[in-house]
Amino acid sequence: xxxxxxxxxxxxALATALIQAWLPILGxxxxxxxxxxxxxxxxxxxxxxxxxxxxxxxxxxVTSDFSVKNVWENSHSxxxxxxxxTGVWGNHEGSMLLWLLILVFFSALxxxxxxxxxxxxxxxxxxxxxxxxxxxxxxxxxxSNPFARLMPAPGEGKDLNPVLQDIGLAIHPPLLYLGYVGFxxxxxxxxxxxxxxxxxxxxxxxxxxxxLAAWIFLTAGIAMGSYWAYYELGWGGWWFWDPVENAxxxxxxxxxxxxxxxxxxxxxxxxxxxxxxxALMTFSLSLLGTFLVRSGxxxxxxxxxxxxxxxxxxxxxxxxxxxxxxxxFAIRASHLKAGGIFAPISREGALVLNNLILTTAxxxxxxxxxxxxxxxxxxxxxxxxxxxxxxxxxxxxxLPLLAAVPFGPLLAWKRGDLAGASxxxxxAAALGLLVAGSCYYAANxxxxxxxxxxxxxxxxxxxxxxxxxxxxxxxxxxxxVAWKRLSGLPRSAFGTALAHIGVGIxxxxxxxxxxxxxxxxxxxxxxxxxxxxxxxxxxxxxxQGRGPNYTEETGHFTVSRGGVTVTEISSSKRLYPARRMxxxxxxxxxxxxxxxxxxxxxxxxxGGIVVRIWWKPLILCIWGGALVMMAGGIVSLSDRRLRxxxxxxxxxxxxxxxxxxx
Amino acid sequence: MTRKQKRLTIIGGGVAxxxxxxxxxxxxxxxxxxxxxxxxxxxxxxxxxxxxxxxGGLVEAGSVKRGEGKTVTFSVTDTLATVPVTYTGIxxxxxxxxxxxxAEGAFVAGSPVFVADTVLAKHDETYMPKDVADRLEAQGVxxxxxxxxx
Numbered sequence: 139x140x141x142x143x144x145x146x147x148x149x150x151a152l153a154t155a156l157i158q159a160w161l162p163i164l165g166x167x168x169x170x171x172x173x174x175x176x177x178x179x180x181x182x183x184x185x186x187x188x189x190x191x192x193x194x195x196x197x198x199x200v201t202s203d204f205s206v207k208n209v210w211e212n213s214h215s216x217x218x219x220x221x222x223x224t225g226v227w228g229n230h231e232g233s234m235l236l237w238l239l240i241l242v243f244f245s246a247l248x249x250x251x252x253x254x255x256x257x258x259x260x261x262x263x264x265x266x267x268x269x270x271x272x273x274x275x276x277x278x279x280x281x282s283n284p285f286a287r288l289m290p291a292p293g294e295g296k297d298l299n300p301v302l303q304d305i306g307l308a309i310h311p312p313l314l315y316l317g318y319v320g321f322x323x324x325x326x327x328x329x330x331x332x333x334x335x336x337x338x339x340x341x342x343x344x345x346x347x348x349x350l351a352a353w354i355f356l357t358a359g360i361a362m363g364s365y366w367a368y369y370e371l372g373w374g375g376w377w378f379w380d381p382v383e384n385a386x387x388x389x390x391x392x393x394x395x396x397x398x399x400x401x402x403x404x405x406x407x408x409x410x411x412x413x414x415x416x417a418l419m420t421f422s423l424s425l426l427g428t429f430l431v432r433s434g435x436x437x438x439x440x441x442x443x444x445x446x447x448x449x450x451x452x453x454x455x456x457x458x459x460x461x462x463x464x465x466x467f468a469i470r471a472s473h474l475k476a477g478g479i480f481a482p483i484s485r486e487g488a489l490v491l492n493n494l495i496l497t498t499a500x501x502x503x504x505x506x507x508x509x510x511x512x513x514x515x516x517x518x519x520x521x522x523x524x525x526x527x528x529x530x531x532x533x534x535x536x537l538p539l540l541a542a543v544p545f546g547p548l549l550a551w552k553r554g555d556l557a558g559a560s561x562x563x564x565x566a567a568a569l570g571l572l573v574a575g576s577c578y579y580a581a582n583x584x585x586x587x588x589x590x591x592x593x594x595x596x597x598x599x600x601x602x603x604x605x606x607x608x609x610x611x612x613x614x615x616x617x618x619v620a621w622k623r624l625s626g627l628p629r630s631a632f633g634t635a636l637a638h639i640g641v642g643i644x645x646x647x648x649x650x651x652x653x654x655x656x657x658x659x660x661x662x663x664x665x666x667x668x669x670x671x672x673x674x675x676x677x678x679x680x681x682q683g684r685g686p687n688y689t690e691e692t693g694h695f696t697v698s699r700g701g702v703t704v705t706e707i708s709s710s711k712r713l714y715p716a717r718r719m720x721x722x723x724x725x726x727x728x729x730x731x732x733x734x735x736x737x738x739x740x741x742x743x744x745g746g747i748v749v750r751i752w753w754k755p756l757i758l759c760i761w762g763g764a765l766v767m768m769a770g771g772i773v774s775l776s777d778r779r780l781r782x783x784x785x786x787x788x789x790x791x792x793x794x795x796x797x798x799x800x
Numbered sequence: 801m802t803r804k805q806k807r808l809t810i811i812g813g814g815v816a817x818x819x820x821x822x823x824x825x826x827x828x829x830x831x832x833x834x835x836x837x838x839x840x841x842x843x844x845x846x847x848x849x850x851x852x853x854x855x856g857g858l859v860e861a862g863s864v865k866r867g868e869g870k871t872v873t874f875s876v877t878d879t880l881a882t883v884p885v886t887y888t889g890i891x892x893x894x895x896x897x898x899x900x901x902x903a904e905g906a907f908v909a910g911s912p913v914f915v916a917d918t919v920l921a922k923h924d925e926t927y928m929p930k931d932v933a934d935r936l937e938a939q940g941v942x943x944x945x946x947x948x949x950x
Contacts, residue, residue, distance in 0.1 A: 372893075482809045494814050498821045505825055510833075520836035522854050522904070527832040531824050659870045659889050711893070720893040739890035740866055748870050750890045 141206055144194025145285035148235075151187035151242070152275040154180050158245075158268035162261035163333075174257050177264035178249040184271060185246035188239045195235060195284050196226050205291035208232065208284045214297035214716050216687040224307040225298045230432065230448075231284035233311060237428070238274045240312075240319045245271065248323060255344060262330035263323070270322055273455045281448045297687065297716030306366030310359060314386060317356025318424040321393060323348040325421030328414045329463055332470040337410050342403035345417065347775060349400060353393045354771040360386050361764035372722030372737040374657070374752045376760060379528040384507040385427030388500050392420040395496035398489045406551060408478045408486055411471050412493070418467060422460040423500070429456050435511060484554040488546035495539040502531040540594055540645065543638055544601020547631075548608070563597075566604050570597030581654070588653030591645065598642030602635040633774025640767030647731075647759025656753045659739075663746040670734060671753030673699050675707070680747065688712045690723070693738050693747060697727060709736040709749075731758040834904060840880035849909035855883060855916070856902045864897055876903060876914075885914045892921040 158180035165173025195208070199222045204210040212229040213222060221228075227236040245267040252260045278284070327345045331337040363386070368376040377383060396416045402409045429435075433449030480486040506523045513519055544566060548559040574593025581589065607613070609631065610624035660668050664679040678694040692710035696703055709725030725736040732755045739748030836854040837845055847853055855876055863875035863884075871888045874897075885903050895901060903916035 372890075479803055479806065481806055482813070487810070490810060490814075494817055498818060502821060502825050509829070520854075522834045522836060523829075523832075524834065527828045530828040530832055531821070534824060535821055661870050722893055737890060739870075740872075742866070748890055 140194055141198060141203070141285050141287070144191045144198075145283070147187045147191040147194070148275065148279060148285075151184050151191065151238075152272060152279060154184045154187060155242075155268045155272040155275055158184065159265055159272055163265040166258040166261040166265075166334075169258075171257065174261035177261045177268075181242070181245040181249035181264050181267070184268070185242040188235075188242045188275075192226070192235055192239050195232060196223060199223065199226050202295065203291075204293070204295050205287055205289075206284075207286045207288045210288055210292050210295045212298050213295040214687055215294060217298065217303070218686055220305070220308065221298060221303045225302075227311050228298050228302045228307050231278070231282040234274070234278050234282050234432065235284055236311065237315055237319060238271065238278055240315045241267070241271050241274060241322055244320060244323050248326075259327075259330055259334060259341075262333055263326045266326035266329045267322065270326075270459065273458070277448075277451050277455065281451050295716075297714060300688065300712065300714040300717065300719050300721045301370060303687075303714075304366065304370055306362065306370060310362045310366055313355050313362055314359030317352050317354075317359050317393075318386070318389060318427065320348065320352025320355055321389060321417075321421040321424050324352070324396065324417040325463070328417035329466060331414060331474075332466045335470060335473040337414065337474050339404050339407050342400045342413065345413075346397070346400045346404060349393060349396050349417075349420075350771055350775045353390070353397055354768050354775070356386070356390050356393060357764055357768050357771065360390060361761045361768075365761050369724055369726055370721075372724045374724070374735050374737065374750070374754070376651075376757070379506075379523075379525045381507045382431050384503050385430045388503055388507075389420055389423040389427060391496050391500040391503065392416060392423050395493045395500070396420050398492045398496075402486050402489045406478045406480065406486055408480060409490070409493075410474050414471070414474070415467060416493070416497070418460075418463045419497075422456075422463070423504075425456050425459060429453060430507070478552075480551070481553045483549065483556045485546065485549045485551045487554065488542065488549050491542055492539065492546065495535060499532055499535045499539075502535060503528065506531070537594075540598060540641070543598055543641065544604065547602075547605040547634055547638075562604060562608060563601055566597050566600035569600050570594060585653050588649050591649035591653075595642040595646035595649065598645065599639045602638035602642070606631065606635050629777040630774045633770045633772075633777065635770070636773055637767045637770030640763045640765070640770055642763070643759050643766055644763025647756050647761075647763060650756040651754055651760065654755050655757075658751045660749055660751070661742050661744075661746045662749050663744065666746075668749075668751060670751045671732070671755065673697050673704065673729075673734060673753070675734075675736070675751060677747075677749065683710075685712070687716065688714045691738075693725075693736075693749070695725065695736060697734065707734065707736050709738050711738050728758065731756045731762070733757050836902075838878040839876055839883045840878045842881065842883065847907060849907045852904065852906050854902055854904045855885070855914055856900070857883075859895065859897050859899055859901050861897045866891075876901060883914050884912060885916050887916040887919050889917075889919075891919055894921040895919065896921075 158177055161173050162177030162180075165171065165176065195206075197203075198206045198209050199213055200219065202209065202213060202215045202222070204213075208229060208231050212232075213225050217225070225232075227233045245264060248260070248263055248267065252263070255263070324345055327341065327348070331341055360383075363383070364376050367378070368374070396413070399409050399413045399416055403413045429449075429452045433452050435449060506527050510521050510523055513521060544563055545556075545559050548562055549555070570593040572593075573596040574589040577589035577592050578584075578586070606624065606627070609627055610620040612620040612624070614620075615623075656671060658668060658670060662668065662677040664677055667674055667676045669675075674697070676696045676698070678696055681692050681694065683690050683692055690710045690712040692708050695707045695709070697705045697707055705727055707725040707727050710723045712721045712723060713719070714721070722737050727734045732753070735752040735754055737750050739750060741747050834852045834854050835845075835847075836856060837847065838857050839855070857876040857878045860875040860877040860882060864872065865874070866872040871886055872891060873884065873886045875882045875884050877883075885905075887903065887905075899921065902920045903914065904918040904920070905914060905916035907913070908915055
């Protein structure tokens with residue numbers, strides 16, 4: 139009964155979304171307040187309905203109600219509670235329901251926090267959100283109904299794919315979706331601006347916090363996904379340029395560009411049309427990502443089930459929304475007035491360079507991701523475009539951007555002083571070169587590019603610090619004065635610096651691991667030792683064990699350095715009988731920012747076992763940098779400028795006056 | 801600089817950068833992509849030694865020789881032709897005889913053996929690499945693992 143209620147709530151949510159899709163926008167056209175207000179209530183109602191529906195599905199999972207087909211296919215009564223809950227979105231139907239839930243969640247947020255928005259803009263934005271919500275609610279109901287029943291109910295479920303039985307599933311998809319789907323708000327704002335034919339700095343000020351929030355979540359989601367793949371799959375890799383990874387990376391790149399161009403628009407009223415286009419592109423790439431991952435055109439751990447009708451349905455949504463938005467853009471963009479002008483060497487110019495490189499890089503990733511699909515459709519040839527392609531194109535394109543990053547904040551708006559900025563960055567560049575030189579020396583003339591990359595990272599970090607030092611006058615004025623000036627700086631200055639420092643840290647991690655990791659594949663018998671990095675591992679033997687829904691064989695290793703025992707590592711192979719599926723649980727030990735990574739292979743005839751051991755120097759910098767970038771985003775988001783509805787200040791004070799009079 | 805000149809500088813710079821990017825992508829496509837073959841294709845395709853390719857098919861039953869050190873040898877077949885493969889390292893968890901596999905690597909000059917540096921197998925019981933399934937079906941091979949696809 140409760141299951142049917144959940145299903146019914148979803149149908150009601152679709153109906154509500156259909157109301158929200160037309161009436162508020164009609165109200166905005168006619169200046170009818172009541173109709174516009176309806177958008178707010180409908181958005182909240184939609185959210186509550188989808189949330190109820192989602193809770194019902196979660197309830198079915200927790201109580202192991204195998205009469206629900208989706209639960210039977212993806213759960214097992216012996217599965218630990220946490221995986222019963224996360225299993226809700228560990229399958230196609232549930233994950234699409236989560237997608238929808240997050241979409242209506244964002245609509246509800248706009249409805250709640252958009253009080254300072256002009257009424258017509260808010261009504262239009264909510265209507266556009268509802269178009270997307272209606273399309274996806276229809277998709278879930280027609281092609282991916284998670285509430286379908288089984289008659290008679292089976293006694294036991296088929297269990298969740300063991301690779302997904304991990305805490306990563308609790309974190310990675312929700313974060314990623316909050317990012318992916320968060321960009322829908324920017325999309326709706328852009329479409330609303332095009333419909334209204336009006337756009338100004340205030341628009342950018344409303345869009346920026348949403349972009350920033352979505353970007354923070356997407357950064358977290360991608361970093362978490364990367365770390366999860368790293369420890370779970372047992373291949374020791376952290377990024378594979380897999381089409382599914384690219385699907386999440388492209389909106390991130392475009393979203394990063396959007397963050398920067400919205401800044402120009404907010405401060406200088408320039409790049410208006412471009413910013414709108416970028417907002418449309420970012421969410422279009424999110425939709426494309428959903429299509430690539432969920433339609434089954436790609437085979438990966440993310441493609442749960444391949445059903446051609448689903449692919450066609452998502453493709454139709456994709457064509458409708460992307461096509462519709464870009465047609466609207468083509469018709470209406472000329473109505474938007476172009477904004478201020480600036481010299482090529484200026485803060486705006488630097489941000490344009492950022493946008494140029496980021497969008498070009500996005501385009502190369504898009505080309506590399508779609509080319510195999512297109513080529514196969516046209517000629518039948520099957521090719522794989524992998525890391526070599528992306529390293530060559532994306533990697534090379536990003537180099538000038540990374541070199542230019544510290545210049546941006548040092549250049550003035552309108553007309554900047556390149557020579558002056560270079561002079562100020564001299565210390566950071568010299569430090570970078572020094573580090574590069576000493577790395578080259580320490581690596582005994584190994585690869586040349588790697589020390590250069592590490593130096594570039596150091597330059598990025600200190601370049602970002604340079605900006606803060608200069609703005610506070612540290613070293614030129616008394617310390618107390620400098621401190622006061624520093625604490626008086628807007629939060630966004632710190633946000634920028636932190637985000638750029640994060641880029642530097644991630645770069646250092648990527649370069650160091652790529653160039654200096656060591657990998658050993660060796661057959662070991664109990665008592666044998668092997669060296670990895672500065673450590674040495676002794677294999678102590680295998681032990682059998684069992685968990686709630688699996689059995690495992692664990693290899694134990696003792697780690698020592700210079701003959702002194704430091705720690706132990708155990709690495710295991712598990713077998714999940716419900717799916718007759720083995721998994722590898724890598725053994726990982728952290729030393730500072732570096733890690734030892736041990737994964738087990740097959741037993742050999744002589745009583746030994748094949749072991750693969752990596753020494754991953756500074757690998758934690760990769761994700762640590764992402765955390766610092768996120769911190770930068772959060773600090774920026776807390777900036778007063780974004781919290782205060784600056785354009786409505788006059789109106790607000792009038793309202794306060796009225797409040798006081800009452 | 802006049803307004804027009806400023807605009808031209810920015811647009812000109814942008815176009816030059818885009819051109820460079822396009823050339824780079826085209827160069828990378830000619831250098832850094834791997835074509836996919838099943839064993840039956842290889843005779844007529846004429847893959848030069850050293851060229852990176854992806855070889856897909858079924859792991860021939862009884863062909864896997866492991867347990868003698870860290871190098872594993874097995875054969876990949878599409879029932880029309882069979883290619884011997886060597887791989888040093890740890891095979892994926894779901895690597896099984898009679899099941900689909902994709903090996904990436906190259907042939908060494910003067911030897912029929914395919915030296916793989918990457919071996920990909922299924923992600924779970926119900927999954928067959930799509931490239932393999934399509935090609936094998938096109939050649940009229942019924943898949944061994946089909947009953948698993950529930």
